[in-house]
Amino acid sequence: MxxxxxxxxxxxxxxxxxxxxxxxxxxxxxxxxxxxxxxINSKFQVVDVxxxxxxxxxxxxASASRFTLETHPDRINDFxxxxxxxxxxx
Numbered sequence: 001m002x003x004x005x006x007x008x009x010x011x012x013x014x015x016x017x018x019x020x021x022x023x024x025x026x027x028x029x030x031x032x033x034x035x036x037x038x039x040i041n042s043k044f045q046v047v048d049v050x051x052x053x054x055x056x057x058x059x060x061x062a063s064a065s066r067f068t069l070e071t072h073p074d075r076i077n078d079f080x081x082x083x084x085x086x087x088x089x090x
Contacts, residue, residue, distance in 0.1 A: 011071030
C-alpha cells in the first residue's frame with residue numbers, strides 16, 4: 001500500500017504458515033495501481049490468477065494457497081492455473 005508503482009519485473013511474495021483461502025485473501029484499499037495476483041499452494045502449483053484492481057474491497061483465491069505473488073499487471077499472462085513454479089532462496 002502507498003507504493004507509487006511497480007516495475008515490469010518487481011513484486012512481492014507473501015508467505016503464510018499453512019494453506020488457506022482466508023489468510024491468503026488480499027484487499028486493494030489505498031492501492032494506486034492494479035496488480036497481477038498469483039496464488040500458489042504448498043506444492044508450488046498455481047491455484048488462481050487474478051488482475052486485482054486498485055481500491056477494490058478484496059480478492060480471495062479459488063483454492064487454498066500458501067504463497068501470494070503480487071506483481072506488475074503485464075506479467076499476468078506469464079502464469080496459468082496448474083503451472084508448477086520454483087523459487088530460488090525461499
